[in-house]
Amino acid sequence: MTMQGWLRSDGRKGIRNVVAVAYLVECAHHVAREIALPLREEGVHVIGFPGCYPNDYAQRMMEGLCTHPNVGAVLLVSLGCESFNKYGLERVIRASGRPVKTLTIQATGGTRASIAEGRAWVAERKAELDAMPTVEMRVDELVVGTVCGGSDGTSGITGNPAAGRAFDLLVKAGAACIFEETGELIGCEHIMASRAITPALGLVLEESVAKAAKYYATLGYGSFAAGNADGGLSTIEEKSMGAYAKSGASPISGLLKPGDVPPRGGLYLLDVVPDGEVRFGFPNINDNAEIAELIACGAHAVYFVTGRGSVVGSAISPVVKICANPETHRRMSDDMDVNAGRILEGAATLDEVGREIFDLTVGLGRGGRTRSEELGHQEFILTYKSFEPIGPSCLPAVA
């Protein structure tokens, strides 16, 4: 059951070999998009940060994303006057052994010249990456994340627990699995804490949910959209219980914050809610913000469980869409990788669908592609946040 991956200098392996074109302020976004356009279907992906003011979290996210194992080379696109620390980011990428170039639009001579120079550089790197040999990759070298979005009353009965079964199989095989959205674990904090491998970690898990509850209460909304209610979910606690099922049944080995890479296999909670006073608005303004954070933690692939029917994918890592609702699946089957709605109709068991998700994940490292990849989805969003580094109880040493 081995896969093929691309070996990076830090020892991690990628299941994709992407050229990332990263804009460092919104003013450089169009040029970045135009540079990537001719090779968009061939694995040249656009990521970036739109803000002109610097932000430590965004810097760390960009460093994590540009040195992600699925990324083979990076073109940074700067307007020239923005505050993003492009020199620091370029240094980190260069130190990782990846080809990197910073293209500054003001110095290059504007839009047309920058697009031409960028496209030429990207095409050369792409040709080099295509010639790069692959190596054998094992399941225990995988990092997999999970989110749910467009949830409804079926998500917590079929798709999320099936993703949880796949997580159990992955953790058993030695992989690292990351679940998240502490704002959607409100009401589950005590049950979750009892699964921590140390009591101190259990406390940290509870605190992360308390922080989320306070954050959302300050903003006046839970992590709950109108469509969730249309789909039968009545309260954030109910949505949380369903979302929590994504974590499966393995012990919880640690708490991460965006950009922290799991130190070893096991199950991890990603705390996505900012630390300190409420400053920059909603922690995750949409599902893709969470997906980008999971990928910045090294996720090679992300499971996305949906009941109402999301269509998104992502830049850098494949997104596996697991449809929880059989009615939605009939309407949107072209966008879905897994039909977990069969469980509700008695046509499959949770274990069978969990195994199907696991096999599909391994298949991504053997040439398999997801529906969202086939359809060209490469969504990406990164906004302002602030985090303190994780504390000493967050990643207990393994006895």
Place this chain on the structure above:
Amino acid sequence: MTDDPRLILLDPRDNVLVVRSRLRAGDALDLGGGASSVADKDVPLAHKLARRAIAAGEKILKYGAPIGVATADIPAGAHVHVHNLRSDYTPTYTLDSEKGDAA
């Protein structure tokens, strides 16, 4: 346990059942334990029904865990949703057309 194939009891402690295929107003329902009822309106997939009569102020239990509190007396078999259930944490945001009746 209910033998009604259109309803699921997720945990024996629950006071709600989950609808696994759409119900039509007037459908006869087997709520389990000898209790029966009639659907008071069309109920979509994955919505909840009261497994027994629930008094205002009682916790609503699903997956064996509290998911909020009843804001009105709910008869057995009635639709349980944002019109008679509220969060103990943060209010639920809905669009106006979905308030009360989400069928």
